[in-house]
Amino acid sequence: MKNFYKYVISAVFTFSTLAVSAQNLASKIPSDALIVVTLKGDNLTRLMSVKEFNNTFVGKEITDKLAGSAKGNFKTIEDFGFNLSSTFYYYNRGNDSVSYNCVLAPVKNAGQLDQLFNGAEKSFTQNGKLRTFYSRDSTEVMVWNEEIMLFVKSDGKESYFSRPDVSKRLGLTTPFDPTVIDTVQAATAATDSAVVMTEPVIQEPVVPKKTITRKSQRIHVKNKKRHVLKRKPAKKKTIQIEEPRIEQYAPDSTAYATADTARYSETIDTALANSYLKNDRIKKAETARWTKKMISGYFEKSDQSSILTNKDFIKSIDQKAEATVWISNAVKLMNTYVPGSYLKGINILNGYGSANIKLYLEKSAIRMRSEITFSNEMAAVFRKLNKRKLNRKFFNYINEDKLIGYMGYAMDSKAYLEEYPKLMSKMYDSVYKDEVALATDLFSLLVDEEAVSKVIKGDGLFVFNGLSQKDKTYQTYEYNEQNFETKTVTKTKKETLPDFLLMVSTEDTRLINKLIAYGVKKNAVKDQQNYYELAISKSPMPLYFTIQDGIIFLGTNADEMKQIANHQYHGNLSGRHKKILSGSNFAAYFSAKKLAGKIPAEEIGNPEKLAKTNKVLSSLGDIYIKSDPINGNVFSGEISMDTPAQQQNALKYLFSIIDDTRK
Template sequence: MNHFSKCAVTAIFSIVALGANAQNLVHKIPADAKAVVTLKGDNLIELMSVKEFNTTFLGKKMLGKMPESVKGQTKTIEDFGINLSSVFYYYNQSNDSVSYNCVLAPVKNSGQIDDLFKQSDKKFTVNAQLRSFYNHDSTEVVVWNDEMLLFVKSSGKESYFSRPEVSKRLGLPDYSLITDTAATATDSVYVGNDYTTTADAAMTAAEPYPEAPVVRKKKTAVRKHKKAAVRQHKSGHHSLPKHKTSKKYPKRKKIKKAISIDEQPFKDESYAIVDTANSDSIMDENVPVSAYAQDIEIDTATINANKRIAAIKNKEVASWTKKMVSGFFLKDKRNSILSNKDFVKSIDEKAEVTAWIANTEKAVLDFMPTAIFKGINVLNGYGSANVKLYLEKDAIRIGSSITLSNEMAEAFIKINNRKVNKKFLNYVNEDKLTGYMAYALDTKAYLQEYPKLINRMYGSIYKDEADMATDLFSLLLDEEAVSKVIKGDALFIFNGLKQNEVTYKTYEYNEDNFEKDTVTKTKKETSPDFLLLVSTEDTRLLNKLIAYGVKKNVVKDQHSYYEISTLKTPMPLYFAIHDGIIFVGTNVDEMKQIVNNQYQAKVSAKHRDAILKSNFSAYFSAKRLAGKIPANGVTNPQQLIKTNTLLNSLGDIYLKSNQMKGNVFSGEISMDIPAKQENALKYLFSIAEDVEK
């Protein structure tokens, strides 16, 4: 995307924060859109006015990035000609051959947009009331009239162009005939275009483009004469310099010219010559061999062939893009995204931003390279999803939900059929902790459903292997027995960071006899201070493991608790089994209080409900971590100051999952707004300002 296009897109997305509700262009979004992002200007204008936004660093940065010829004419973002009183949209429309990323914005003054393009020396065509701008290869398009502006960035899919019938029709290389040898026949590949691949370069070597002569640059070896130094013994006597023997250097390997498939190598070959016969001349050891003799080759035929392939693909994509854009502004009766009930259901007037995906499973397969998953369906059973951002007076909230298939929803309900152990609250002191994370799942149900999940993921291409693996898994594991040892609920409490004095061994060299001596030293290391609680019912296996560890001197029995004693442990670790709970922590005093029933707990109703009423919950207080990060030699002092400033400015953060409703699984993350802040939007800008300083 060129500089102007980047500025235009940035402006469109930023301007949305300043608009109020007027014409709504949602009916122009096609029904087959894969994803839609909605930005509500009327909600945001109540939180920050246009005038206030112009004075922020983002407003100044937007205007500052405009071309020099435009800066004098655009003193405010209102001069972009965009209607600041409506809703803005981004949507993706794609098929098996092309993907369109589109931005749809309302227009207030089309003349201002015309002037913006003219002042930027961007030529556009005019057809009645419709203006159109195309970039150099027509894969980026901006089209506008007096009502709306549409920006489209299109990109072809390699999976389509690699089909044999498509390659043959367009005159592209036949990808099915490419071998590893052919693919590696060239060392130089043109990478200036997204569509260019190494395979393309290898298969188009015989294209009828003139080949420029190979440019060769050679540097001769620099000879240095080292003067023999007169050496003096400790006794004070001088000795003549020793005879310098000829130092042997390996001859440089042959450097072959980069060739294409149908091209023959040159008969003459280049070498890096090293004179090993003259004892008075040696190569500088600090200079690599490549600096003495170097061949620089330009394979013009390959570069031209790659450009030709990219041009063919771009031409095809451009024709699709023009067709797609030409029908967009027609007043036809085609179905819009409003015919999709799931999208309509996701609309929330209170949300400032809403992102909706039609099908999560298909979206991952469409947007991720096929080579990554190789046919494995990671999100099999996951349907539509949405994420919503709420900027409120006292909090920032992000809610998300995803629709599951009937089979997947049934598995989720079984796995989440457990609550967090209430006894955990007896070992929580909210005055000490920096954060926590709690979860609860049914171990037995999870182990029973796990083979089915694996089958759904791998069954499409590894059905036989997946069936055998899952059967073996179920045969070897006794789900009932495992669920009694580890019931499935846990609580991780993070108390911050602390410094420990660590003993380690190193080596020092004796200058007298040049032998190394082993010495023991100490140093301070920063480690997390935490406590982990896991529910258990049957401790027989755990007791056997502990006894084995004590026998092997890996575990120290401290009577009521245990210490893990191994040099590989990065921090001191203590554990105990008490009150039907496995405790693992880094604070020995805290562990003693637990086993002696002396721990002082303190939990407010807010944290109590957060831990017990959700299958997953988390909390983090950034302010409590501020100032606890050690200023050691590795940490940049200025960066540490900025980090502490940022931590002090953040409010408390909460995460939670909600109960399943039908086939919909949902969750939420929120952050409190400090009392001195006016609202969430201005608070976000204040944080961004601090980060930019």
């Protein structure tokens, strides 16, 4: 019962997989929403039918739990009364005092929804076609009619309530102020009704006109009567619709009846607890008052002030996306939710604007695209940084036959060194203006951007070639049979180590060559003819490096390094990977299935576990991450995972993974 809400809300979002026709609830989302999440049911139902969903692990869990909670005859998710033929929304709006988390869902059969509440013994008010349900402290409200359901969960902000003027106006006390103890003691000792008198009066947004009487509700109220003091006895056959109510506060006045020393600390604890409870109750009452004001006349509001008037939101809508998260403004969002005292005036997101993330569940892949809009100034910086592309010569040193994954990054190091002080200045300027100015000047003075960019040009590629077993020596003990005298012996064992190659572009190798010569002289580097070995005894793995073709190579495979140094390495890389790597400033790839069967049995443990690990790895599609070139002021990127050939589509594949993990 306690989790009823949770189930309803999770059901609402999961139900969105089943929508067919349009019913644009977005017109009900206020224009000042900070975040909007859109779930397009029609897209999703095309990928998986309601019947199929009901048979999945998630479908069964939701139906079972919600049906159990509501004690109704609910067999499928269609029985919960929601209109499964439309788009569902979550949105968040907030200000300096309160945050509202709202869910908008289309209703198909309000009677079924009513039944859901009645079954769960949750009473609601009805005014015409409009039903309203308030949680115990009225900070959670659900309103629905024949077409729409709105659920609101509101949270009052501590930063607001702790403001001296607000605290004073609302009569909040400071829990750890010693005077509070006296005050609370006095208040509680005098009468436990004194606190009740200070409760703000809550007005119902809708006057109840209809009284609902059901057997289950009568039983519910009757049971409650046993536990709640000072509540009017329920009428025998009818019940009053529950007023939006605030949790009753019942201070323990008997705690102060005796003033013996032994109970003093306990009394203080009780006083502090009571003070806290009183504050909490007042804050919730205030939050509830705002919430009621916010939802008052919600369904009657015109579309003029809706989010649909926001061009950026409209632009973010993609009919092909199954889900979209839209963030109105990164700075605004951070300022709303991160207390100013925490950031101390530092604007870490200066220059960041709106953002969105879109999820596409396609036949052959799961794709997640994200976009962020920058200010003109910030976009100009990114354009400069992203001017450099990945060195195409890197491709000659990748062997796709053994390739498990890679991560490539290209950035103009000269532009970065030039722009970095400016970025820092923007971020900290408001607080540490003088210090930042001094530091940035000093940085520019000390660093020769041109020279550094010739040594490290700014592009690099990390290639993961799998795992290899290498012999490692270790010390252990042997005990002779005569008298178990201990003898230290050196043994060898196989250890599984990652096999990788890192490539970094360089133009001026003079400094590196000097460093190598110094390393050789100091025995930190071993010259292996054309390539070098880092002689670091504590290194977890052997490391080799060489410089060829304007590239610094660092890797774990001595043979490979030798071939590179002697111009004998033969790489092979497909066009798909070349295109991804050369077209992006950041690109990554990981193939879990290529790793399957390559993990030595001794690393996993028992054969059963090894088989399961290999099965899971084999079932995972290849993962790609890439960034796109900056377009105007919009920077975008994408992460995707291929769907295995035997799967019908990405949604079914996702549910099959969940089902598999539960087996």
